[in-house]
Amino acid sequence: MKRSPPKLSLSLLTFSALGAGAATPALAADLNVTVEVPRLTVAEYHKPYVAIWVEAPDASTAATLAVWYDADSKENHGTKWLKDMRQWWRKAGRAMSFPADGISGATRAPGPQKLVFSGAKGPLKDLKPGQYNLVVEAAREVGGHEAVRVPFTWGKPGAPATAKGTAEVGAVTVAVK
Amino acid sequence: MTFKKRLLAVAAPLAIGVALFLPSAASAHRGWIVPSFTVLSGDGAWVTLDAAISNELFYADHNPMRLDAVVVTAPDGSVDKIQNALTGKYRSTFDVQLAKPGTYRIGSATSSIMASWTQDGQVKRFRGTPEEFAKQVPAGAADLKTIKSFNRNETFVTRDAPTTTVFAPTGKGLELVPVTHPNDLVAGEAATFKFLLDGKPAADLDVTLAPGNSRYRATPGDFKVKTGADGSFKVTFPEAGMYWLNAVVRTGETGRGPGGGMGGPGGAPAPATPLAGDGMSASYTATLEALRP
Numbered sequence: 001m002k003r004s005p006p007k008l009s010l011s012l013l014t015f016s017a018l019g020a021g022a023a024t025p026a027l028a029a030d031l032n033v034t035v036e037v038p039r040l041t042v043a044e045y046h047k048p049y050v051a052i053w054v055e056a057p058d059a060s061t062a063a064t065l066a067v068w069y070d071a072d073s074k075e076n077h078g079t080k081w082l083k084d085m086r087q088w089w090r091k092a093g094r095a096m097s098f099p100a101d102g103i104s105g106a107t108r109a110p111g112p113q114k115l116v117f118s119g120a121k122g123p124l125k126d127l128k129p130g131q132y133n134l135v136v137e138a139a140r141e142v143g144g145h146e147a148v149r150v151p152f153t154w155g156k157p158g159a160p161a162t163a164k165g166t167a168e169v170g171a172v173t174v175a176v177k
Numbered sequence: 178m179t180f181k182k183r184l185l186a187v188a189a190p191l192a193i194g195v196a197l198f199l200p201s202a203a204s205a206h207r208g209w210i211v212p213s214f215t216v217l218s219g220d221g222a223w224v225t226l227d228a229a230i231s232n233e234l235f236y237a238d239h240n241p242m243r244l245d246a247v248v249v250t251a252p253d254g255s256v257d258k259i260q261n262a263l264t265g266k267y268r269s270t271f272d273v274q275l276a277k278p279g280t281y282r283i284g285s286a287t288s289s290i291m292a293s294w295t296q297d298g299q300v301k302r303f304r305g306t307p308e309e310f311a312k313q314v315p316a317g318a319a320d321l322k323t324i325k326s327f328n329r330n331e332t333f334v335t336r337d338a339p340t341t342t343v344f345a346p347t348g349k350g351l352e353l354v355p356v357t358h359p360n361d362l363v364a365g366e367a368a369t370f371k372f373l374l375d376g377k378p379a380a381d382l383d384v385t386l387a388p389g390n391s392r393y394r395a396t397p398g399d400f401k402v403k404t405g406a407d408g409s410f411k412v413t414f415p416e417a418g419m420y421w422l423n424a425v426v427r428t429g430e431t432g433r434g435p436g437g438g439m440g441g442p443g444g445a446p447a448p449a450t451p452l453a454g455d456g457m458s459a460s461y462t463a464t465l466e467a468l469r470p
Contacts, residue, residue, distance in 0.1 A: 078219075
């Protein structure tokens with residue numbers, strides 16, 4: 001499960017920092033993401049493995065924000081399927097080690113999953129202002145694979161943008177706040 | 178020499194010859210080693226592989242590949258044995274544990290020599306490994322003609338981040354040097370490789386690429402590319418899937434023309450005929466996977 005209390009206090013900190021220096025670029029803004037894990041009527045359902053990452057305009061990976069997988073499985077077997085999120089695996093995952101502190105998390109149940117990625121710490125801390133895509137890539141055991149991209153501008157608060165997958169990823173909404 | 182001994186003397190080189198030459202013997206018979214996965218993650222990773230010589234790619238429809246010469250080169254350059262090897266009617270299967278992260282090469286690199294010479298007024302023939310050649314063919318033999326072959330057949334698998342240690346050229350035969358890593362291939366993206374022949378760029382070399390699943394296509398889908406002066410070639414895999422990559426270099430005699438045989442049909446030893454001249458061949462085969470974007 002997510003460690004909500006520290007995240008909350010950090011976003012408060014960010015908010016107060018923003019308030020104090022209104023003239024400076026809001027580099028410490030947070031990335032608010034809602035990922036809908038679709039509810040699927042299939043004979044054999046396994047919760048999807050999901051990688052959430054920031055893609056630079058040249059399609060390189062700027063930051064891995066979250067990876068949901070079966071991190072607690074016996075003998076670390078969960079890592080066996082990380083390569084199925086193949087776009088992320090090729091660009092970032094294969095060079096990382098798992099579990100990755102602050103990035104690894106358990107798989108999630110169907111429904112909207114609200115996430116806040118702090119701009120004040122972790123992978124977003126050094127992200128340069130500019131245009132990016134947030135990518136949500138899902139792979140499901142005995143299921144399919146899909147990646148959904150949502151554009152956003154990092155560096156200043158902006159209106160939320162939404163994109164929707166067709167099968168393995170539901171609506172993804174991204175807002176810089 | 179007893180009859181039995183003589184039989185053995187004929188049979189042994191023949192068997193070796195068949196084993197070594199089969200993968201490239203006829204263009205329709207294609208040798209391949211196909212891994213269950215080429216890109217893997219996690220420290221419990223294993224791959225299981227099929228190896229066969231077939232007409233259709235990649236269906237075991239002709240002969241199993243002999244596994245005697247198949248070895249695993251680990252990311253640190255150490256050589257491992259294959260595990261759980263089994264040779265059936267149409268294919269061989271085996272497993273490889275990817276105990277270390279990085280790129281593994283799985284395959285064979287074999288050299289063989291065909292020779293003819295004159296000894297005591299009689300034409301003698303030989304076919305076998307360079308080591309056997311040194312033992313069985315007298316030094317300074319009269320009218321010595323040789324056809325030397327070097328054959329590679331391999332595939333690559335990577336656990337976690339790709340590495341390049343296994344691609345260090347040995348300077349023997351045809352070798353593939355990646356510019357694009359062979360475990361970093363995606364359908365629709367251009368990939369670049371380079372061929373070396375005995376360590377030097379193999380220019381103007383025809384490279385054949387043939388996609389798998391040919392049974393379900395009206396046309397096989399093979400295509401050719403040519404290497405440039407630096408031995409490099411560029412290829413875009415049109416679709417995701419397994420591909421058979423092959424290139425052959427031949428100079429001089431092939432030993433396949435009339436009079437090049439080792440004996441008559443049906444096992445009755447006919448008088449040996451000399452090779453018409455010297456020759457060499459080098460073949461390279463790899464099974465590569467292009468992933469979906």
